[in-house]
Amino acid sequence: xxxxxxxxxxxxxxxxxxxxxxxxxxxxxxxxxxxxxxxxxxxxxxxxxxxxxxxxxxxxxxxxxxxxxxxxxxxxxxxxxxxxxxxxxxxxxxxxxxxxxxxxxxxxxxxxxxxxxxxxxxxxxxxxxxxxxxxxxxxxxxxxxxxxxxxxxxxxxxxxxxxxxxxxxxxxxxxxxxxxxxxxxxxxxxxxxxxxxxxxxxxxxxxxxxxxxxxxxxxxxxxxxxxxxxxxxxxxxxxxxxxxxxxxxxxxxxxxxxxxxxxxxxxxxxxxxxxx
Ligand SMILES: C[S@@+](CC[C@H](N)C(=O)[O-])C[C@H]1O[C@@H](n2cnc3c(N)ncnc32)[C@H](O)[C@@H]1O
Numbered sequence: 446x447x448x449x450x451x452x453x454x455x456x457x458x459x460x461x462x463x464x465x466x467x468x469x470x471x472x473x474x475x476x477x478x479x480x481x482x483x484x485x486x487x488x489x490x491x492x493x494x495x496x497x498x499x500x501x502x503x504x505x506x507x508x509x510x511x512x513x514x515x516x517x518x519x520x521x522x523x524x525x526x527x528x529x530x531x532x533x534x535x536x537x538x539x540x541x542x543x544x545x546x547x548x549x550x551x552x553x554x555x556x557x558x559x560x561x562x563x564x565x566x567x568x569x570x571x572x573x574x575x576x577x578x579x580x581x582x583x584x585x586x587x588x589x590x591x592x593x594x595x596x597x598x599x600x601x602x603x604x605x606x607x608x609x610x611x612x613x614x615x616x617x618x619x620x621x622x623x624x625x626x627x628x629x630x631x632x633x634x635x636x637x638x639x640x641x642x643x644x645x646x647x648x649x650x651x652x653x654x655x656x657x658x659x660x661x662x663x664x665x666x667x668x669x670x671x672x673x674x675x676x677x678x679x680x681x682x683x684x685x686x687x688x689x690x691x692x693x694x695x696x697x698x699x700x701x702x703x704x705x706x707x708x709x710x711x712x713x714x715x716x717x718x719x720x721x
Contacts, residue, residue, distance in 0.1 A: 603709055605658060
């Protein structure tokens with residue numbers, strides 16, 4: 446693992462420890478522990494029927510969505526994340542929820558080997574995932590390698606156009622390039638995590654890479670996937686800019702008076718071949 450990913454892992458270990466003991470309500474822990482789902486309305490409406498499916502959740506964080514997929518009827522769920530603290534939290538939540546789930550500690554790029562070259566009906570990736578990854582082509586190959594023929598990817602994440610903007614004096618200003626080179630990531634420093642938790646982060650630095658939609662789609666097509674949908678949305682599940690307005694449960698939109706732009710996007714893609 447290179448130094449950028451090691452720095453990010455320290456940051457995510459800190460966040461995982463805070464999120465696993467969250468008292469802000471952002472992580473819907475009680476709901477999942479009592480058999481419910483932490484999925485937001487958007488992904489719940491787009492993933493389709495998960496009943497009977499073997500699902501792998503990449504960058505599963507503390508595993509709450511992983512367990513939610515099981516509660517929604519998945520045959521099996523496996524969460525993978527490179528943070529040992531996140532994986533330990535996922536295992537503990539599974540035990541407390543009495544839900545069958547497997548949690549594996551590994552980098553996304555090592556997922557195939559870490560999962561024993563097992564294949565799945567669905568790869569699930571949501572909210573705050575691929576901008577932590579330098580190489581989107583390599584990611585797409587990993588996704589395809591984890592799917593059975595006919596299996597699907599559901600990806601929902603922050604929109605690259607949104608990530609390019611920073612809030613400056615109440616306006617959104619174009620601040621970052623549209624395609625981050627592998628070897629020149631953007632460095633950010635944050636004293637606190639995004640949930641509103643007042644406990645500070647110890648490891649404040651993180652490296653990110655913004656990927657244009659065309660790179661993501663073309664990487665998936667090249668990896669042998671076919672595109673079923675590409676949707677753009679005016680909503681996010683966190684307050685990315687000051688002044689964003691909460692328009693639903695954990696659903697935020699740009700404040701009135703700002704020109705609209707897509708804040709998130711979702712992709713449904715299928716691995717070419719017969720249904721497995
Ligand atoms: C914002 S969280 C994703 C949240 C997730 N959608 C959920 O269900 O809570 C991002 C996650 O990506 C993980 N991550 C970042 N880079 C990674 C990598 N290279 N390999 C594996 N996991 C990674 C972090 O540890 C963190 O748990």
